[in-house]
Amino acid sequence: MIAYRLARLAVVLLVVTFLSYVLLNLLPGDPTTQMLGLSATEEARAELRRQLGLDQPLLVRYGAWLGGLLSGDFGTSPITRVPVAEELVERLPVTLELLVAAEVLALGLAVPAGVAAARRAGRALDQALTALGFALLSTPVFVVGVLLILLFAVTWRVLPATGWTPLSVDVGWNLTSVLLPAVTLGCAQMAVYARLLRTDLIATLQEDYITLARARGLSPRRILWRHALRPSAISLVTAVGLNLGALIGGTVIVETLFGLPGVGRLIVDSIFSRDYLTVQGCVVLISVGYVLVNFAVDLVYAAVDPRIRRA
Amino acid sequence: MLRRLGPAFWIGSAWIAVVLAAGLLADVLPMPRYDETLAGPPQAGPSAAHPLGTDGLGRDVLSRVVHGSRVSLGVGVGAVLLGLLVGAPLGVLAGYRRRAADAVIMAGTDIALAFPALVFALAVVAFAGASLRNVLIVLGVLGAPAWTRLIRGATLSVAQREFVLAARALGARDRRILWREIVPNVTMPAASYAFIGMAVAVVAEGGLAFLGLSVQAPTPTWGGLINEGRAIMENAPHLVLAPSVVMFLTVLSFNLVGDRLRALTAVRESGLEPVRRAAPASLPTAPHAAGDVLLQVADLRTHFVAPHGTVKAVDGVSLTLERGRTLAVVGESGSGKSMLIRSILGLLPAGQVLRGGKVYLEGEDLTAYPPERMRRVLGTRLAAVFQDPMTALNPVRRIGTQLAEPLRVHRGMSRRQARAEAARLLASVGIPDPARTLRRYPHELSGGMRQRVTIAMALSCGPDVLFADEPTTALDVTIQDQVLRLVHRLRGERDMAVLLVSHDLSVVAEWADEVVVMYAGRVVERGPTAEVLERTRMPYTEALLQAVPKLTDPPHRRLRVITGRPPDLAALPSGCAFHPRCPHADPRCATETPPLIPASDPPPAAGPPAAGPPAAGPPADGTPPAHQPPPAADGPPSAVTPSSPAEPRPLAAAVPPSSTAPEHLYACWHPRGAGTAITEGAESHGR
Numbered sequence: 001m002i003a004y005r006l007a008r009l010a011v012v013l014l015v016v017t018f019l020s021y022v023l024l025n026l027l028p029g030d031p032t033t034q035m036l037g038l039s040a041t042e043e044a045r046a047e048l049r050r051q052l053g054l055d056q057p058l059l060v061r062y063g064a065w066l067g068g069l070l071s072g073d074f075g076t077s078p079i080t081r082v083p084v085a086e087e088l089v090e091r092l093p094v095t096l097e098l099l100v101a102a103e104v105l106a107l108g109l110a111v112p113a114g115v116a117a118a119r120r121a122g123r124a125l126d127q128a129l130t131a132l133g134f135a136l137l138s139t140p141v142f143v144v145g146v147l148l149i150l151l152f153a154v155t156w157r158v159l160p161a162t163g164w165t166p167l168s169v170d171v172g173w174n175l176t177s178v179l180l181p182a183v184t185l186g187c188a189q190m191a192v193y194a195r196l197l198r199t200d201l202i203a204t205l206q207e208d209y210i211t212l213a214r215a216r217g218l219s220p221r222r223i224l225w226r227h228a229l230r231p232s233a234i235s236l237v238t239a240v241g242l243n244l245g246a247l248i249g250g251t252v253i254v255e256t257l258f259g260l261p262g263v264g265r266l267i268v269d270s271i272f273s274r275d276y277l278t279v280q281g282c283v284v285l286i287s288v289g290y291v292l293v294n295f296a297v298d299l300v301y302a303a304v305d306p307r308i309r310r311a
Numbered sequence: 312m313l314r315r316l317g318p319a320f321w322i323g324s325a326w327i328a329v330v331l332a333a334g335l336l337a338d339v340l341p342m343p344r345y346d347e348t349l350a351g352p353p354q355a356g357p358s359a360a361h362p363l364g365t366d367g368l369g370r371d372v373l374s375r376v377v378h379g380s381r382v383s384l385g386v387g388v389g390a391v392l393l394g395l396l397v398g399a400p401l402g403v404l405a406g407y408r409r410r411a412a413d414a415v416i417m418a419g420t421d422i423a424l425a426f427p428a429l430v431f432a433l434a435v436v437a438f439a440g441a442s443l444r445n446v447l448i449v450l451g452v453l454g455a456p457a458w459t460r461l462i463r464g465a466t467l468s469v470a471q472r473e474f475v476l477a478a479r480a481l482g483a484r485d486r487r488i489l490w491r492e493i494v495p496n497v498t499m500p501a502a503s504y505a506f507i508g509m510a511v512a513v514v515a516e517g518g519l520a521f522l523g524l525s526v527q528a529p530t531p532t533w534g535g536l537i538n539e540g541r542a543i544m545e546n547a548p549h550l551v552l553a554p555s556v557v558m559f560l561t562v563l564s565f566n567l568v569g570d571r572l573r574a575l576t577a578v579r580e581s582g583l584e585p586v587r588r589a590a591p592a593s594l595p596t597a598p599h600a601a602g603d604v605l606l607q608v609a610d611l612r613t614h615f616v617a618p619h620g621t622v623k624a625v626d627g628v629s630l631t632l633e634r635g636r637t638l639a640v641v642g643e644s645g646s647g648k649s650m651l652i653r654s655i656l657g658l659l660p661a662g663q664v665l666r667g668g669k670v671y672l673e674g675e676d677l678t679a680y681p682p683e684r685m686r687r688v689l690g691t692r693l694a695a696v697f698q699d700p701m702t703a704l705n706p707v708r709r710i711g712t713q714l715a716e717p718l719r720v721h722r723g724m725s726r727r728q729a730r731a732e733a734a735r736l737l738a739s740v741g742i743p744d745p746a747r748t749l750r751r752y753p754h755e756l757s758g759g760m761r762q763r764v765t766i767a768m769a770l771s772c773g774p775d776v777l778f779a780d781e782p783t784t785a786l787d788v789t790i791q792d793q794v795l796r797l798v799h800r801l802r803g804e805r806d807m808a809v810l811l812v813s814h815d816l817s818v819v820a821e822w823a824d825e826v827v828v829m830y831a832g833r834v835v836e837r838g839p840t841a842e843v844l845e846r847t848r849m850p851y852t853e854a855l856l857q858a859v860p861k862l863t864d865p866p867h868r869r870l871r872v873i874t875g876r877p878p879d880l881a882a883l884p885s886g887c888a889f890h891p892r893c894p895h896a897d898p899r900c901a902t903e904t905p906p907l908i909p910a911s912d913p914p915p916a917a918g919p920p921a922a923g924p925p926a927a928g929p930p931a932d933g934t935p936p937a938h939q940p941p942p943a944a945d946g947p948p949s950a951v952t953p954s955s956p957a958e959p960r961p962l963a964a965a966v967p968p969s970s971t972a973p974e975h976l977y978a979c980w981h982p983r984g985a986g987t988a989i990t991e992g993a994e995s996h997g998r
C-alpha cells in the first residue's frame with residue numbers, strides 16, 4: 001500500500017516536472033533578451049545561451065536539471081544570479097505561515113458553522129449560513145482582499161495594508177501582518193468546508209447508530225460532537241488536501257496584493273522577468289507540496305476512520 | 312420542473328442576461344467610450360452623468376465596467392466550451408469503456424490536479440503573450456480535467472443501468488448507445504457544471520487580469536479595473552467597489568444558476584431550497600383510560616408531511632405490554648411497524664413529523680415529558696435494538712467506548728467501573744473474550760457478534776422494555792435463532808417485556824406470547840399468538856401466513872407472495888385498506904372501514920348492506936366517522952385496548968376488566984373461518 005503510493009508519487013512528480021520544464025521552455029520569449037536588453041548583438045546572445053547551456057537539446061537540459069533537483073540544486077537564476085534553492089528556502093516560511101493561518105482560520109470557523117447549520121437544518125440560522133457561504137464562495141479572492149484592505153487598512157486604519165514582519169522579529173507584528181492575508185485566503189475555503197461538513201453531518205444524523213444513541217438517552221450535544229462529527233469529517237479531510245491547489249493559486253494573488261515576500265510573489269516576479277529557472281523551481285516545490293500533503297491526508301484518513309486501516 | 316428552480320435561479324439568470332446584453336451592446340449604449348479621458352472630472356464619485364463615477368483620468372467607470380464584461384463573459388463562455396470540447400469526450404470514453412482507457416485518463420487527471428493551475432496559466436500567458444486568445448486557451452485547457460471527471464462519473468452511473476447494459480448485451484452499436492442513452496442523461500449535470508465552470512473561469516480571468524496578465528490596456532477588464540483602482544482606493548473607493556460588486560454579482564449568478572440546475576437532478580440538497588414544515592400542532596387523540604400496566608400505547612399516530620401529501624405511517628395504534636411477556640408486531644415492510652417503535656420512543660426526526668396519542672410507562676405519560684426527562688427514561692427503562700447491526704454501531708468508535716458511554720452517563724460509573732461492567736455485559740450476551748472485543752471497532756466483528764453487542768448496549772442500564780426492530784432479519788438463519796434465544800433468556804433473567812417487530816411469522820410463532828398484525832399503519836388483527844396464527848380471521852394475516860418462507864427458499868427472501876404492493880401511506884384506499892389486494896373483497900369493503908371485532912362475537916356481516924351508506928365517510932382522513940362514537944373513556948383498562956377510533960360501542964363493554972389473557976380481535980367484514988386457507992393468488996404471484 002505505502003510502496004504503491006510512493007511509486008505513484010514518484011511518477012506524478014516526474015511527469016509534472018517534465019511537463020512544466022518542456023512547456024515552459026517551448027513557450028516563446030527568450031531570457032537572453034531580458035538579460036542583455038533588446039540592443040544586444042546576436043553573437044552576445046549566442047554566447048550567453050552557450051554559457052547558460054541553452055544550446056543543448058531540451059531533454060539533455062531536463063536531465064541535467066532533474067539530476068540537480070535530486071541533490072537539492074535548483075540551479076542559479078540567470079536573472080538575479082541567486083541560487084533558486086536559496087531563494088525558495090528564504091521565502092517558503094512566509095507562504096507556509098500564510099497557508100497554515102488560512103487553513104486554521106477556515107477550519108476553525110467552518111466546523112462550528114457547519115455543525116450549527118446541520119443541527120438546525122432548514123431553519124433560519126442554517127439558511128443564513130448557507131447563503132453567506134454561497135456569497136463567500138462567489139467572491140474572488142482579490143475582491144475579498146481589496147475590500148478588506150479598504151475597510152481595515154484604509155477606512156479604520158487598524159491593520160496594515162501591506163508589509164511583512166517575520167515571526168523571528170516580532171510575534172505580535174507578525175500576526176498583524178498575516179491576519180488580513182490569511183482571512184482573505186481562507187474565506188472561500190471556509191465556505192467550502194462548512195458546506196461539506198453540513199451536508200455530511202445531516203446525512204450522518206440520519207444513520208441508525210445516531211437514532212440508537214438517542215434511544216440510549218444521550219444528549220443532543222454529546223451525540224453531535226462525539227458520535228456524529230468524526231464520521232462526517234472524512235470528506236472534509238479530503239477537501240483540505242484537494243483544495244490546497246486552489247489555495248496555492250490564491251497565495252500568488254494574496255501575496256501580490258499584500259506585498260508579502262513569499263513564494264507566490266516570487267512566481268509573479270520571476271514570470272515578469274522571464275526567469276524560467278526560478279518559475280520551474282516554484283512549480284516543482286508546489287507540486288511536491290501538493291502531492292505530499294495529499295499523501296498525508298490519506299494517513300489522516302486512517303486516523304479518522306478505522307475502517308480504512310485494514311483496507 | 313421550472314417551478315422547482317426557485318426564484319434564485321431566475322434572478323441569477325436575469326442578471327447574467329443583463330450583463331450579457333450590456334456587453335454585447337456596449338458600443339451602442341448611450342455612454343462615453345471606455346477610453347475617453349476627461350469625460351468627466353477625474354476621480355469623481357457617482358453622479359447623474361456618470362452613474363458609477365469616473366476614474367483618475369476622468370474616464371466613465373460604468374462604461375469601463377460594461378466593456379470589461381466582454382472580456383469576462385467572453386472568457387467564461389469560451390473557456391467552458393473549450394474545456395467541454397476537450398474534456399467531455401475523454402470523460403465519456405473513460406466512463407463507458409472503463410479498463411485501460413479509464414485508467415490512463417484518470418491518471419492523467421490526477422496529474423493535472425497536482426499541477427499548480429493558476430501558476431501555469433500565469434506562466435503561459437506571460438510568456439506566450441497576454442491576449443484574449445491565449446487566456447481563453449489556457450483557462451479552457453486547464454478546466455478540461457474537471458470536465459473529464461464530471462462526465463466520467465455521470466457516464467459511469469448511466470452505463471451501469473439496466474437499459475444500457477441490456478442494449479450492449481443485445482449488440483447495439485456503441486455510437487448509438489452513446490447518443491441515445493448516455494448523452495441525454497449526462498446533459499443535465501453538464502449544463503449545471505457549465506455554469507459553475509463559467510464562474511470559475513470568470514474568477515480565474517479576473518485573477519490574471521488583476522496581476523496584469525490578461526487582455527492588455529487599453530481594453531478594460533474587471534480584474535484590471537480593480538487593480539487600477541487599488542492605488543487610489545483612499546480617495547476614490549468607488550473605483551474598486553463598482554467592478555467588485557459587478558463581478559461578485561456575476562459570479563454569484565453563475566453559481567446560483569448552476570446550483571439550482573444541479574438540485575434538479577441531485578439527491579443531496581445544497582440547503583438553498585425552501586423547507587416544508589409541518590404545523591407544530593399535534594394530532595388529536597381519542598379518549599382512553601390509562602391502565603395499570605407496564606407499557607400502554609394509546610391511539611398512537613405518526614404522520615409525515617411529504618411533498619406528495621401526508622404520510623400516515625402510524626394511524627391510531629393501541630397496545631399494552633406486561634413484564635415477562637413478548638408482544639410481536641408483524642406486517643410487511645412499509646406497514647408502519649418500524650415507525651411505531653420510533654414513535655413510541657419519541658425518536659422521530661424533528662420538523663416534518665406530527666405525533667398524536669399517548670405512551671404510558673407504569674401509568675406515567677411519556678409524551679408529556681420534557682426532552683431532558685425523556686432522556687433519563689430512554690436507555691434506563693426503555694431500550695432498542697435495530698434491524699441492521701452493520702449500521703447500528705458507530706463505525707469510528709471502539710466497542711468499549713460505545714458500550715461504556717450509557718453506563719457513565721446514566722449510572723455515573725467511573726471509567727474503570729464502566730469498562731468492567733461493559734466486559735461483564737459482553738460476556739452475558741455470549742461474546743467470547745470480552746476484554747479483547749472491547750478494544751475492537753465494529754467492522755472487525757461478524758454480523759451476529761455485532762447484534763449481540765447492540766443487545767448488550769441496549770441492556771446496559773437494565774431496561775424494563777426492550778424494543779427489537781427486526782433484530783435478526785439481517786443475520787444468517789443459524790445466528791437468528793441464537794440471537795432470539797438470547798433475547799428470550801435475557802427477558803426471563805431481567806423480568807423485562809419485549810416488543811418484537813418482525814415480518815417473519817415463524818419467528819413470531821416461536822417467541823411471542825401475543826401478536827399484533829399491522830397493515831397500512833393500523834392494527835388489523837391481534838390476540839394470543841397461537842390463537843391468531845391457528846384461527847386467522849383477517850385475510851391479510853392469512854396471506855402473511857401463506858408467505859412464510861419454506862425451507863427450500865433462498866435465505867433473506869422478502870415477503871413477495873402477497874398479491875400487489877403495500878399501499879401508498881399518503882393516499883390510502885377507501886374502506887378496508889387491504890381491499891385492492893384482498894381475494895374476498897366485496898363492494899362493502901371498498902366503502903366502509905371494518906372495526907376491530909372480538910373473535911367470540913358473530914361476524915357483523917349481517918349488519919348494513921354491502922353497498923353501505925356513504926355516511927361512513929372516507930376513513931383515510933384519520934378522524935372517527937361521526938356516526939361511530941369513540942370507545943367509552945371510562946372503560947376499564949384492558950390487556951389489549953381498542954385500536955381504531957372507529958370502534959363500535961359494544962366492544963368497550965365486551966373487553967373484560969384488566970384481563971391478562973388478551974382477546975382475539977380482527978378487522979374484517981368477511982372474516983375467514985378457522986382453518987380456512989386462501990388458495991388462489993398466493994403461490995402464483997411469487998415473482
Ligand code: SF4
Pocket residue numbers: 849850851887888889890891893894895896897900905978979980981982
Ligand atoms: S374487510 Fe376483510 S374481506 Fe373485505 S377487503 Fe378487508 S380484509 Fe378483505
